[in-house]
Amino acid sequence: MRVSKMLGERMKEAPKDCVIESHALMIRGGYMKYVSNGSYSLFMPARRITRKIENIIREEMDRIDGQEVLFPVVMPASLWEESGRYTSIGSEMARFTDRSGNPMVLGMTHEEAAVQLARDTAKSYTDFPFMIYQLQTKFRDEPRARGGLIRVREFTMKDAYSFHTSQEDLERYYKRCYDAYVRIYKRAGAKNVVAVKSDSGMMGGAVSHEFMLLSEIGEDTLAICNDCDYKANVEAAECIIDKGKPEEPEAVCEISTPDVKTIEALCNMLHMKAKKLCKAVVYQENDTDDYVVVFIRGDLEVNETKLRNYLGRNIHPATEINEESGIVPGFIGPVNFGGKATVVYDRSVEGGSNLICGANKADTHYTGFNPARDLPSDTTYVDVAKATSGGVCPVCGRHSIKLFKGIEVGNIFQLGTKYTKSMDMTYLDAQGQRQYPIMGCYGIGVGRLCASICQESHDQYGPIWPMPIAPWQVEICNLRRDDEKVNSTAEALYAELEAAGVEVLYDDRDIRPGSMFADADLFGIPVRAVVSPKTCERGVIELTTRDKTIKKDIPIAGAASEIKSLVDELMSMYE
Numbered sequence: 303m304r305v306s307k308m309l310g311e312r313m314k315e316a317p318k319d320c321v322i323e324s325h326a327l328m329i330r331g332g333y334m335k336y337v338s339n340g341s342y343s344l345f346m347p348a349r350r351i352t353r354k355i356e357n358i359i360r361e362e363m364d365r366i367d368g369q370e371v372l373f374p375v376v377m378p379a380s381l382w383e384e385s386g387r388y389t390s391i392g393s394e395m396a397r398f399t400d401r402s403g404n405p406m407v408l409g410m411t412h413e414e415a416a417v418q419l420a421r422d423t424a425k426s427y428t429d430f431p432f433m434i435y436q437l438q439t440k441f442r443d444e445p446r447a448r449g450g451l452i453r454v455r456e457f458t459m460k461d462a463y464s465f466h467t468s469q470e471d472l473e474r475y476y477k478r479c480y481d482a483y484v485r486i487y488k489r490a491g492a493k494n495v496v497a498v499k500s501d502s503g504m505m506g507g508a509v510s511h512e513f514m515l516l517s518e519i520g521e522d523t524l525a526i527c528n529d530c531d532y533k534a535n536v537e538a539a540e541c542i543i544d545k546g547k548p549e550e551p552e553a554v555c556e557i558s559t560p561d562v563k564t565i566e567a568l569c570n571m572l573h574m575k576a577k578k579l580c581k582a583v584v585y586q587e588n589d590t591d592d593y594v595v596v597f598i599r600g601d602l603e604v605n606e607t608k609l610r611n612y613l614g615r616n617i618h619p620a621t622e623i624n625e626e627s628g629i630v631p632g633f634i635g636p637v638n639f640g641g642k643a644t645v646v647y648d649r650s651v652e653g654g655s656n657l658i659c660g661a662n663k664a665d666t667h668y669t670g671f672n673p674a675r676d677l678p679s680d681t682t683y684v685d686v687a688k689a690t691s692g693g694v695c696p697v698c699g700r701h702s703i704k705l706f707k708g709i710e711v712g713n714i715f716q717l718g719t720k721y722t723k724s725m726d727m728t729y730l731d732a733q734g735q736r737q738y739p740i741m742g743c744y745g746i747g748v749g750r751l752c753a754s755i756c757q758e759s760h761d762q763y764g765p766i767w768p769m770p771i772a773p774w775q776v777e778i779c780n781l782r783r784d785d786e787k788v789n790s791t792a793e794a795l796y797a798e799l800e801a802a803g804v805e806v807l808y809d810d811r812d813i814r815p816g817s818m819f820a821d822a823d824l825f826g827i828p829v830r831a832v833v834s835p836k837t838c839e840r841g842v843i844e845l846t847t848r849d850k851t852i853k854k855d856i857p858i859a860g861a862a863s864e865i866k867s868l869v870d871e872l873m874s875m876y877e
Contacts, residue, residue, distance in 0.1 A: 303346075304773065305809040305821070308346040312821045313612040322519050324757035325450030325688055327765055331824035340455030340578030344749075347773040347825065352458065352748050354771045356437050358489045359460045359746060362482040364473075366435045368462060368757065373415035375439055376386060378403035381414040384725045394442050412444040413721050416463035421727035427467050429729065430739065431475060434461035437748070449519065451753035452709060464745040465722075466675075467731065472740050476509070476716055477746050481710055486553075486746065489876050492755050495711060498524050499534040504728030508714040514708030515754045524706045525689040530698040534689075536705070537607040540689035541650070542694035545598070552636060552670035560665040563632025565600050568667065572658065576600035580651055580659040582634035584623060584643075585609070588616040590621035593627055593643035597636045599650035601749020602687040609646065609686045637668055637676050640735060647673075654724045709754045717741040756826075763825030766848050769872040774807040776865060777827040779819070782833040784817075793835040795843065798803060798862035803868055823848075828872055831865060 320326035328399065329523030333348035340358055344352065360370065379397065382388035396408040409415065416434060421598040424430060437460050451457075459806050460824055462479070468470040480497065487495040492515055500512040512535055514524055525539035526532070535541075565576055579600030594617055594641045596604050610617055623631050627686070629641035639645065640664055648781070651657070657671040673681070693703040722728075726737045757765045769775060776799060780792035796808045807827060809818055815834075822830055832844040842855035856864050 322449040324753045334650040349634045350773040366478045371434045408441040415758045417725045431466045433464040451749040458748040460746045464742040465739040489547045514714035520707035520709040527695040527704040532697040539689035540696040551672045554670045559667045580657045584618045584620040595643045596646045598648035605688040633660040652683040712746040714744045764825035767826040769828045770876045775805040775830045776809045779832045787838045
C-alpha cells in the first residue's frame with residue numbers, strides 16, 4: 303500500500319476530549335473517525351488490525367471445534383421475552399417497532415439467538431456437545447461511552463456458545479476455551495492479561511472469568527495475591543480483614559454527638575480510627591423503594607454487586623429517607639434498630655469489640671457495641687464489602703491482596719440451564735428422557751482488544767504494534783522521491799518485499815523527512831526501512847524497529863531477504 307493513495311491523515315494533536323492515550327493516538331494516527339457518542343468509523347489501518355485479531359480468534363475457536371455461524375443484528379422481542387431479559391435489561395438494550403408494529407431489539411448479546419438456532423436442531427444426546435460462534439456487530443446503549451474503542455456503543459464482538467449434556471462436560475470444555483483465550487492474547491501481543499474470577503451479572507450462571515489487561519486507565523478493579531494464584535474482580539473478590547485481638551467488652555454507653563453525621567467527623571471528634579466504627583449504609587430496592595440498611599465496619603465500602611446478589615434484587619443508594627421509616631439519617635445503629643428496612647450485617651462487624659455506632663436518635667451515638675453480646679444469637683453475617691489492598695488472601699491466608707486497575711478484554715461464563723430452560727430447549731438422553739442442555743458462553747470485544755493493546759504498547763510518538771496484528775509488517779520511507787537512485791532503490795525494495803509475501807506500507811510522498819518520520823511513528827509499524835541519498839551513497843538501507851531495539855544498516859543487495867528474515871523472527875516471538 304502506498305501512503306499517497308491512502309485515505310486518512312495524521313495529526314500533530316488530538317481533540318481535547320481524547321484524554322486516554324490510545325484514543326488520542328488512534329485519532330491522531332488516522333485509524334478511526336468519530337461519528338456519534340460511542341460510535342466510530344474505522345480507516346484502513348485500524349480495519350487491518352481488527353481483521354488480524356478476528357483471524358487469530360477464528361483460528362483458535364476452530365482449533366477447539368467451534369463452528370462459525372452468523373446471528374441477526376435485529377431480533378424479535380419475543381425471543382428475549384422467552385428468556386425474561388426483555389424486561390430485566392434496562393435502557394442499555396435498544397428497542398423499537400418495525401413497520402408492522404412488531405417489537406424488535408438490537409442485539410447486545412446473542413444467547414437467545416444461539417438457543418433459537420440450536421433448539422429443534424440438536425434433538426438427541428448424540429448431537430452434543432457442540433460450540434457455535436460468530437463475529438458480529440452489536441449495539442449497547444452504553445451510558446458512559448469513553449476512551450475511543452475502549453468503551454463504545456456499537457462494537458464488533460466474538461461471542462461463542464457451547465451446549466453440553468453434563469456439568470462435567472461443560473467444565474472440560476470451559477477449560478479448553480480458557481486455554482484458547484490465553485493463546486489468543488499471546489498471539490495478539492497483549493503482554494499483561496490476567497484471568498480473574500468475576501460476577502456473572504446479567505449473563506447469569508455460577509462460574510465466570512474475565513480476562514483483564516492490567517492498565518491504570520481500566521474501569522475495573524482487581525484483587526490479586528502476589529503470593530499465590532488468587533485473582534478476582536473486586537465485584538466477586540472475598541473481603542477478609544484482620545479484626546485484631548478481642549477486647550474486654552465494655553458496656554454500651556450513650557454519647558452526645560451533635561451534628562456529627564459522617565464517619566470522618568465522628569473519628570475526628572472521638573480521636574478514633576474508622577475501623578473502630580460500625581457504620582450504616584442505606585439503599586433502596588429499585589422496584590419498591592423499600593429501604594435496605596447495611597451495617598459494615600467504618601473503614602470499608604459496600605460492594606453493591608455482592609449486596610445485589612445476596613438480596614436477589616436490584617438496589618440503588620437511598621436518595622432520601624422518610625421520617626415514617628423510623629430511620630434516623632446520620633445516626634443509624636444496630637442496637638435496638640427499629641426502622642422499616644431489610645437489615646444486612648457485613649461479616650466485618652462479626653467479632654468486633656467495643657465499636658462505636660449510631661444510637662438511632664438525633665445527635666447521639668453509642669460506644670461499647672459488641673455484636674456477639676448486643677445482637678441476637680441467630681444474626682447472619684454475609685460478605686458484602688469491597689476487598690481492600692492489604693487484605694487477607696482467601697487462598698493462602700496472607701495479607702497479600704493488592705488492587706490493580708484493568709480493562710476487560712474477554713469473558714467466559716458457565717451459564718448452566720438458565721437459557722435452555724426459559725426457552726424450552728430440550729433433547730432426549732440415552733434413556734429417552736427429555737433434558738435441558740447446559741450452556742457456556744465466551745466473548746471477546748475485537749475493537750476493545752485493539753485499543754487496549756495500543757494503550758499497553760505505545761510511546762509519546764505513537765503506537766508500537768506487535769507484529770501479529772500490526773497494520774503492515776514493514777514501512778519503507780522514501781526520503782527523496784525526486785532522487786532517481788533513492789526512488790529506484792525504494793521502488794525495487796517495495797516490489798521485492800511484496801513478492802516475498804511481506805506486508806508493506808510504502809511512504810512515497812514528497813514531504814519533509816521529519817513529517818514522514820512523525821507519521822511513521824503514528825503508523826506504529828514494527829520494522830522501518832529508510833532509503834535516502836546518504837544511505838544509497840553508502841550502498842545500504844537503514845533498518846530500525848519501532849520499539850528501538852534494532853537500528854542498523856544493511857546492504858541494498860539482499861535487503862529484502864534480510865528484512866523478510868527479521869519479520870519472520872519477530873512473528874515467531876508470539877507463537
